[in-house]
Amino acid sequence: MKLKRVKLNKKGVTYEGFILPQSNDKTIVLKLENGYNIGLSKEGTSIEELGEIEVLPKTKETTQERGEIAILSMGGTICSRVEYKTGAVFPSTTPGELMHNLPELEKICSFHTKSLFAMLSEDMAPKHWSIAANAIKEEIDQGVDGVVILHGTDTMHYSSAALSYMLQDTPVPVVLVGAQRSPDRPSTDARLNILNAAYTAKGPIAQVGVCMHADTNDDYAYFHLGTRVRKMHTSSRDAFQSIGVNPLAKVDFRNELFEPRCNYDDRGGKLKFNNEVSENVALVYTYPGMNPKILDSLADYDGIVIAGTGLGHVATDPFKAKNVKRVLPEIQALCASGIPVVMSSQCIFGRVNLNVYTAGRMLQEAGVIGSDADWTPEAAYAKLCWVLGHEKNQKKVETEMMIPIAGDITPRSVV
Amino acid sequence: MEEPILKCGIEIHQRLDTGKLFCRCPSTLSEDEKPDLQIIRNLRASESEMGELDRAARLEQEKQLDFKYDAFRRNCCLVETDEEPPLPIDHEALLLVLGVAQQLNMRVVDQVHTMRKIVVDGSNTSGFQRTALIATNGFMETSQGKVGIDTIAVEEESAGILETEKSGLKHYRLDRLGIPLIELATSPDIVSGEHCKEVAEKIGMILRATGKAARGLGTIRQDVNISIPQGTRVEIKGVQDLKLIPKIVEIEVNRQKNLLTLLEKLKGVQPEENPQVMDLTEIFANTESGLINRGIVSGQRVMGFRLQGHKGILGTELQPGKRYGTELADYAKTAGVKGIIHSDEELSKYKISSEEFTKLRENLEVGEEDAFVFVVAEEGTARMALARVKERAALREIIGETRKVNQDGTSAYMRPLPGKARMYPETDIRAIDITQTTLIEAKQRAGEGLDAKKKKLDDLLNPEMAKRMIKSRHLKTFEKLVEMGVEPMLAAATLEDTLVALRREGVEIKNPETTLSDLFEHYLKGEFVKSAIIEILPAMAEGKGVLEILEERQLHKISGEPLKKLVLEHNKNLGEIMKNYRLRVDAKEVKELMNSL
Known part of the structure; x- marks a missing residue:
């Protein structure tokens, strides 16, 4: 993305800064020298261009050698940052960019990443479940130890249920993970959720499930059964709850803790794959x-x-x-x-x-x-x-x- | 023209007495309350929208970043705990800031964009402070001419820290988080310490004149920005007492001057590329030094390095009682050590023996002109602390710093000056268009302004009291009492003189507004006379009701028939009556009665 640096004069007052893409016919949005953004109506302004800068997202150079864990991205808050047209967030971060901010991940496992979709989960349809299931199957066929799916939280429980049906008797863990706070915030839950999900993907439970914060604290996560998990709060970190059953496991990578809470399927099952769906x-x-x-x-x-x-x-x-x-x-x-x-x-x-x-x-x-x-x-x-x-x-x-x-x-x- | 010797600006943060800025919780505090919920969170510095990481934020990140928060049901919701997106900005707070901006001749932006100022020291659960720039390019008149008002912003107050636990875990309280603050910054037009104080006072008065400035300890905070030629901008944070400002300015000017002299001395001394950090623990195997021994016993290490050409430099005084060594120690402290020990100190005060001293010099290969520094800490902390000292000692210029003011007017290093890289748009809040209608509404809401208020006080009070009252933190209570019908001079004298006199005697009226409203309500009903006030208030401070006090102390006003009787009994001797019944009769009424009888 390129940003123009300008000197803007309006009724005798000069503002210096970068023109941001939220600007429209009526309003110019400027990032001032002090970091603040302000909007100024275009009426009566004169603009002197001073130059241009290029803003590049930092991506960690991951050699895409195959790792133990496949991280597949389907979009969602977990991949989001500011979207300039509206000023709200949009899933625009690639898995590579995301991992740039997660140096701890390498300590848990080797991994490779792949972007399936960059979309909000409310936009998904059964077709997307099929495509994801197919991508997971390919990874399993190539011998990964586990799969982590980055997913929007709104419909993550629909996807986790659908994948549970499509990937029966999966030989490795298939772990869906999301974030309730976007990763562009210092307080994001994405970091702990992804790390705990990766830890789960290396763990013993070969089932499809959702790994998210267990409560409001940034300490451990729960791995929930894919068919029995549900988003039960619009915004809190612990929105995902197991309905009528215990979570499959309590997970805390920081303390190397993986504590199953009920009977589970071991690794090594023979995948029964069927990703056909009705979209009607x-x-x-x-x-x-x-x-x-x-x-x-x-x-x-x-x-x-x-x-x-x-x-x-x-x-x-x-x-x-x-x-x-x-x-x-x-x-x-x-x-x-x-x-x-x-x-x-x-x-x-x-x-x-x-x-x-x-x-x-x-x-x-x-x-x-x-x-x-x-x-x-x-x-x-x-x-x-x-x-x-x-x-x-x-x-x-x-x-x-x-x-x-x-x-x-x-x-x-x-x- | 001669170059000005001082560049000084001031930044003022005033808490507002409205609801919280981005949720609908009340702006109340929960001192000494048991929390309803405690949570543990972790923060990680994130990049700005321009892809940069702020220097101050990065330094914070090197530390352990788990935090504990206390939450209270009555003034915290899921917004404070960062479990729910913020709600739209508090309209009243926005109007107040817009109103003040207009009073300060500022240019209001056409569209307000809320930003996230990244702060990962734990004082915000989100890891950022929400802030929005409202207006720029204003000015105010002062005794030394116009002072520019660069910016006015509205932002949310941070969480208050309770303690740093032994493990290093910082523990905060969430009641304060989200209370609106007006943040107002002047241009560097201030010419002296006295002038700085005047500007701070005047801005304080302007803010209080809105009637919506919060009152009490910590509700207004000043940060002073100071630089001298060849120096640099240094921000001195957390000034509470305006009287201290001239001293703070003087000390900082001298500190920068002293640093320049010191840098002159260091001119030929190149910072060593990679001074070797050495483990010196062995030297102190049998030490007499309690400080060092205690550290070693608990598993800590003694580690240090040589500073070439620094002999005598570390002992140079920069601020009263504070040497260059203290400056380096302040940097070391940010890594979590208690302090440093250096060779320009009297080492015998730590009970370090001369043999140990010799060995230190030998091990570190300290030459005639060199100095050395060491710390006692757990190895990782020690290395980080020494790295910070090394970084600071290698500087050959004065750098921008955020410093914390001490009670004596000196200051200590806190962190680097934060830059623009800490700003990120608050994606959860829509931009607000500021219309003409909003501006007019704001003008009305923010009140008549300081000048009109001054004029009103001049009409109500004598010139001396009017001058005091405009600066008073009781201004709002005064206005309320006058509105109730209390004579202005009596209300002012009670607030400005009686309360002070009582405080000197150790009687503290905790909530003057409610106490005095209660007192004068009874007064206006004619239940007691003016002179009884000073007798009644101490009992009220103990929690007693006015009627109870009047009964107990027999302070009921005597008037009408009983007074007539009294006058006749005393043969119309005013002196005699006043001597015996000073606290119960009104002199004017007695005189009138005597004339009519």
């Missing part, structure tokens, strides 16, 4: 007063996941109360047309149970599946995208959905 699945959050037309509009989908209320309910109106907008007929119609309809709960914690209330029983009769599953809505969605990638038959989809994979459905809700 809906995830619908129900709510009081939901217009049945919304469900009508879903008739063209391959499959639907509902995040219902409570145990897995929608407005069925079994007792014909007044002023109820019931959505049961629409659900019945969707199921009857051959579309798999899957129930999950917006409570997030707890199990779907369609036997307790009449509403649930009516949904089951209509053909809604998911009773007794304690999956998260996001895992259910990723699973349905994946199952529909290779199976279209409604009955078979339903059967496959209910078979637990990678811990997405647990048999018991442990106290």
